[in-house]
Amino acid sequence: MSQQNVLNVVDLTVYYYTKRGVIHAVEDVSLTADKMDFVAIVGESGSGKSTLVYALLNLVPPPGRIVKGSIFVDGIDILRLSGDKLRRARGSLISMVFQDPFTTLDPIRRVGDQIAEVLIEHGISKDEAYARVGEVLESVGLSRNIANAYPHQLSGGQRQRVSIAAAIALNPRVLVADEPTTALDVIVQKQIMDLIDRIRLSTGMSIILITHDIALAVERATKIVVMYAGKIVEYGSKQSIIEEPLHPYTQALLASVPDIESGKWPKSIPGTPPDLRNPPTGCRFHPRCPYSSDLCRIKQPDLVGYGKNHYVSCWLYIRK
Ligand SMILES: Nc1ncnc2c1ncn2[C@@H]1O[C@H](COP(=O)(O)OP(=O)(O)OP(=O)(O)O)[C@@H](O)[C@H]1O
Numbered sequence: 273m274s275q276q277n278v279l280n281v282v283d284l285t286v287y288y289y290t291k292r293g294v295i296h297a298v299e300d301v302s303l304t305a306d307k308m309d310f311v312a313i314v315g316e317s318g319s320g321k322s323t324l325v326y327a328l329l330n331l332v333p334p335p336g337r338i339v340k341g342s343i344f345v346d347g348i349d350i351l352r353l354s355g356d357k358l359r360r361a362r363g364s365l366i367s368m369v370f371q372d373p374f375t376t377l378d379p380i381r382r383v384g385d386q387i388a389e390v391l392i393e394h395g396i397s398k399d400e401a402y403a404r405v406g407e408v409l410e411s412v413g414l415s416r417n418i419a420n421a422y423p424h425q426l427s428g429g430q431r432q433r434v435s436i437a438a439a440i441a442l443n444p445r446v447l448v449a450d451e452p453t454t455a456l457d458v459i460v461q462k463q464i465m466d467l468i469d470r471i472r473l474s475t476g477m478s479i480i481l482i483t484h485d486i487a488l489a490v491e492r493a494t495k496i497v498v499m500y501a502g503k504i505v506e507y508g509s510k511q512s513i514i515e516e517p518l519h520p521y522t523q524a525l526l527a528s529v530p531d532i533e534s535g536k537w538p539k540s541i542p543g544t545p546p547d548l549r550n551p552p553t554g555c556r557f558h559p560r561c562p563y564s565s566d567l568c569r570i571k572q573p574d575l576v577g578y579g580k581n582h583y584v585s586c587w588l589y590i591r592k
């Protein structure tokens with residue numbers, strides 16, 4: 273992996289230690305993002321997508337714990353930081369936009385004060401912070417006057433723009449977003465995605481976005497990460513993944529995208545995702561895989577390179 277990667281995740285493993293057992297939510301995940309990359313993380317519910325991105329900011333809630341791994345942003349390992357250093361890294365190196373802006377915005381404070389506070393905490397003077405608030409609100413397509421509004425006076429789309437403004441106010445290298453548009457209607461969803469893309473292209477920020485919407489990933493991403501049961505099963509440039517999906521799970525996911533032109537119904541993937549307290553042996557997808565063999569039941573396949581910028585974890589592609 274080159275030194276130039278803005279984000280470099282190495283062997284990240286995150287478990288939840290619940291009373292009913294240890295949930296293997298993210299296991300040995302490695303991935304990279306370059307400047308201006310738009311990485312879409314896809315996979316069924318419960319596959320570990322949110323756990324992975326919360327870990328990127330060292331924000332996994334208890335009873336979750338990062339068991340091992342490194343997360344380098346610009347060469348700095350976020351997981352080796354604590355206290356003030358960690359707080360400063362959040363926001364200036366990597367920051368996050370959540371699904372529901374109500375969870376991040378304080379309902380009883382003006383939005384401008386909330387954005388300014390983030391800047392002041394990072395050592396910026398009050399005057400400079402308020403000047404930056406106006407600027408960053410405009411950069412997300414809002415008027416400067418919005419600074420005086422309270423969150424409830426804004427529409428859902430405006431609120432999400434405010435949280436994006438707060439997240440990018442310190443010009444982080446990486447912007448992480450966990451399904452940032454699911455609470456919004458379709459037209460506003462597109463506007464917010466256009467905004468995120470514009471920010472990426474104008475600042476060079478890397479975007480890491482979780483989505484349930486495969487069509488959105490196909491439309492916007494430069495890289496696609498496919499997660500299944502806490503593991504990356506396939507990962508690569510968007511082009512290579514859609515032109516030549518290798519993993520049977522990726523093939524099934526892409527086949528589940530409704531084909532509007534042909535009027536075909538989407539195919540759902542037979543079976544259900546496994547219980548991560550006791551994941552299947554070998555390849556975690558083997559119980560649902562139409563191609564599974566004895567080897568798949570016994571031994572976990574490594575994530576191996578297949579062509580340029582394309583990695584897959586499947587025995588079908590490993591010379592035995
Ligand atoms: N706070 C928590 N305590 C215990 N287990 C958790 C917690 N958060 C997530 N998990 C478990 O970790 C696994 C991965 O969950 P995660 O939320 O990361 O998946 P996801 O891919 O983001 O799912 P979704 O698409 O539904 O948002 C699941 O088995 C889930 O039940």
Ligand code: NI
Pocket residue numbers: 321322323450
């Ligand atoms: Ni999630």
